[in-house]
Amino acid sequence: MLMNSALPVALLISCVSMAPQSAPTADSPPNAETSDQSPPEGIERSSFRWAQASDQSWIMVATISPTPGWHLYWENPGDSGNPPTFELSLPAGWQAGPTVYPRPEARSMDGGVFYGYSRTADYLVPVRRAGALREDPWKSDSDSAQQGVWSVRAKVMVCKERCVVAKLSGGGNWPPVAEAGSGVQLNGGSFGGRSLPATAASARLFASLENGKVSIRGSTQGNGSVRFIPAGVAGMQLAMSEGAVAIEGTVSGEQFNLEFMVTSMGEGPGQPAVAGLILFGNAASDPCVWLTIPHPLAGPGTSLGANGVGASDQAPPSK
Structure with a gap:
């Protein structure tokens, strides 16, 4: 079953344009968020906060709570969205x-396959020092690479009987304030009650x-069930029965085995051959692992994880 994350939705959605927001003023506190006067249809609350991962890296946390009955989407939305x-x-x-997507719900909805969130989801965007050379290498760290402003513009599709694309924005002073905490672990950590994907290399698959x-x-990591859901890779098609939500693995003791056929690999060397998320257990907080198998045309220079499993670009190893 092919999961298409770029479905034609222009005729199915209505756009909600948010009122223009003013830039933070000199009186605004650091990391001030510019908020809309009222939330858009389908979204109960939203915010943009920051968590500090290290001295050289931050994580923007986009927290979005859909209105009860509405839902948000994972990187591969499933059959629609x-x-x-x-x-x-x-x-x-x-x-x-x-963007790092937390563990999604994987289930049937309205006769189709749904990968996403019916409750609050925290989308995480890692930000790091780019490492570019400064014009004057003797300048202190208080230069333009350290100070300034940040802003974000987001487009978020929420659906119920119909779909709406909400436009959200925010901004503030840089460096931000770690309102969402510090020491956040992207690789196999958790945030907001949902697990974050570990790399296949770190999970020793x-x-x-x-x-x-x-x-x-x-390893089953102590869980009694293991499933695989496909990522939104252009051209990739797996041999899944019509309406199947996930590929179920077999568990024997503390080990699992997953097998499935690929009818079409990702398109070209710029895409992986196969990618997706391995879900352990059934709770939102249970572990998950992002799996990437490089394309055969990728060549010998491809960066691989353990046992030929490509390291995740969603959950980079912590520095």
Whole structure:
């Protein structure tokens, strides 16, 4: 079953344009968030906060609570919908990485497959020092790479009987204030009651792709069930029965085995052959592992994790 994360939705949605927001003033506190006067349809609350991962890295936390009965989406929404997008503007010397999606719900909804969130979700965007050379290498760390302002523009699809794209924005002074905490662990950590994906390398999984067959095995991490859900990779198609939400693994003692066929790999060397999320257990706080198997055309220079399993670009190892 092919999961398409870029479905044509132009005729199915109505856009909610938020009122223009003024930039933070000199009287605004550091990390001040510019809030909308009233939340858009389908969203009960939203905020943009910051967590500090280290001296050289921050994490923007986009917390979005859908109105009861509405829902948000994972990076692969399933049979319909679209994931949120976040456009960050940062001072020179800082760079945003790919969004880290917390463990989603994986279930049937309205006759289709749904990967997403029916309750509050925290989308995490890591930000790190870009490492660019300064014009004057003797300048102190109080230069433009350390000070300035930040802003974010987000588009978030929420759905019930119909879908709405909400436009959210925020901003403040840089460096921000760690309102969402410090020492947040992206690789296999947790946030807001949901687990964050660990890399396959750190989970010590073994994976192989031979003659169109994917085999994954490893420790159950103390859980009685293991499932695999596909990522939103262009061109990738797995042999899943119609309406199937996930590929179920077999558990024997403390080990699991997952096997499935790939009818179409990711398109070209710029995409992985296979990617997805391994879900251990059934609770939102149970572990999950992001799996990437590199494309055969990727070449010998491809960065691999343990046992040939590609390291996740969603959950980079902690520095």
